Amino acid sequence: MSEPRYSVARYLSIDSTESPTISVDGDLVFCSDTTGTPQVWSLDAPDTYPSRRTAHDERISFVSASPTHPEVIFGMDEGSNEHDQLFRYDLRDGTEIPLTDNPSSIHLWGDWSPDGDEFAFTANRRQPDTFDVYVQGRDDSEATLVHEGEGGFLSIETWGEPGIVLSKAHASFDYDLFLLDPETDDHRRLSDDTETRYGNVRFGPEGELYCVTNYDSDTADIARIDLGDGTHETILAGGDWNVEGFALHGETGNVVWSRNVDGYSEIHTGRLADGEIEALAEPNLPEGVAYDLTFGPDGERCALSLSRSDDPRSVFVFDPETGESERWTNPGTLGIPKESLLEPETIRYETFDGREIPAYWTLPENASPGETPVIVDIHGGPEHQRKPWFYPTKQYFLQQGYAIFEPNVRGSSGYGTEYTHLDDVEKRMDSVGDIESAVEWLHDHEAVDSDRIVAYGRSYGGFMVLAAITEYPDLWAAAVDFVGIADFQTFLENTGEWRRSHRAQEYGSLDDPELLERISPIHKADRISCPLFIQHGANDPRVPVGEAEQIAEKVRERGVPVETCIFEDEGHHTTSRENLIEEFERISDFLDEHV
Secondary structure, eight states, X not given: OOOOSXXXXXXXXXXXXXXXXXXXTSOEEEEEOTXXXXXXXXXXXXXXXXEEOOOOSSOEEEEEEOSSSSEEEEEEOSTXXXXXXXXXXXXTXXXXXXXXXXXXXXXXXXXXXXXXXXXXXXXXXEETTEEEEEEEETXXXXXXXXXXXXXXXXXXXXXXXXXXXXXXXXXXXXXXXEEEOTTTOOEEEOSOSSOOOEEEEEEOTTSOEEEEEXXXXXXXXXXXXXXXXXXXXXXXXOTTSEEEEEEEOTTTOEXXXXXXXXXXXXXXXXXXXXXXXXXXXXXXXXSSEEEEEEEOTXXXXXXEEEEETTEEEEEEEEOTTTOOEEXXXXXXOTTOOGGGSOOOEEEEEEOTTSOEEEEEEEOOTTOOTTOEEEEXXXXXXTTOOOOSOOOHHHHHHHHHTOEEEEEXXXXXXXXXXXXXXXXXXXXXXXXXXXXXXXXHHHHTSTTEEEEEEEEEEETHHHHHHHHHHHHSGGGOSEEEEESOOSOHHHHHHHSOGGGHHHHHHHHOOTTOHHHHHHHOGGGGGGGOOSOEEEEEETTOSSSOXXXXXXXXXXXXXXXXXXXXXXXXXXXXXXXXXXXXXXXHHHHHHHHHHHO
């Protein structure tokens, strides 16, 4: 490829600001990776220089402002191992106090109590495969176990006057909700046996419960749940698209929600009135992808993160009454002209069974007919969704002359519940068939060099890469596998104990070894003929590093070029900018050599 104008390090050094939360003093607190790892920062007004609040080498995973005190709680792990510990930070005097000290356990942030004097979280301290509920005073050094889970993944959705709402995940789209009294451990189920997903659960002004759910619907709606009998009532339907984000301020009844329309976010505001949502002003926000909708303590301002293909994640604050918005953070693009950052085209291609598969297609500038190499970038999950957000390595590879094809194959979220189930268990390889059809679409495109197509993906997308180069070995010039699953048998045996039953609902269980063998690329590694780059983190609790090691050994034995990049201080995600730069410099060199 031609010499790039901007290095991959330049693109990866572009900052991101996200996870906004508004303090009782009105300050915006957020996470930014300006120093190379996400840390806590704050602003007291837009268009001013932010104050850096933490100075750790390890990443900060979240930050949450107290509803009543000028302080926040944040989480931090070690070596990206996802074993978060919790810390309280005083925004006025900068005091930082450790709240937990149990590095062998995972602490999942829950919520502040309504008066802000306590907080709740779940953790697998008692046994590795089970999360329990803990409550701790803001000044206390120890937490109180208030509810023992019954195995698996348990998280806290919200804490209001009626109690704590718990979410028990059986699978990615199968949750149960419970209402817990933290004083007595009395708890009752609010959901029924219907396979349902819940999110953004919040208490309303009268103590009623609202959430985003696909209960009795193919797409996700805003619903009210009766705390007496668990009855679900839809109060705002998403229509053909999912309601995705939802924020509710319990005292004022102000609400903000987003619809996911082909990956782009439509933002709306309203207020609860007589059990319905009355529309307020539409916020004047740029088109893009919105995340992390959250109200300030008084409900008069809402913050969110927003990203576009040509704009990194930035925080906007707006008034739900008037719709007037202000951009509070502007990470910039390190001098790289915004006009050089390319937007994708949304396309649909026909797959093997006649179904239309949505995808994003981006051509580099001045693409030459028949000479353009392509990276087929497959998302993870498998129920995640690729969206048109800012993606620095994508823009780097576009600059190098690669086209980028990003399919949302069957199993992706964002297109209805039925679509997410099209790749379950025995239908696993149908999603890989969607990748073959994507390459057929590329072969028909006049710009594409069909001999220079790269399979590229992370996590479940890494599995898809390995499956694609074993099922359809003749299609690929090279492949890049990030933290991918090579053998579902060893993956399920070695993944975090709390995840095993949850993942078995998606991929099949250890009780069905024939199925696991059939869908595992490791058993067809002798078909791999293209050069392979494998990246992994030694601390990965989700997809253990043994998955990378065993597929690398199999491919190397056959004499096929294989390069590994394993970081001892990383986990499922590469979180250090220094490591990211090394990783993608090596990937860029690998693709230059083989593509």
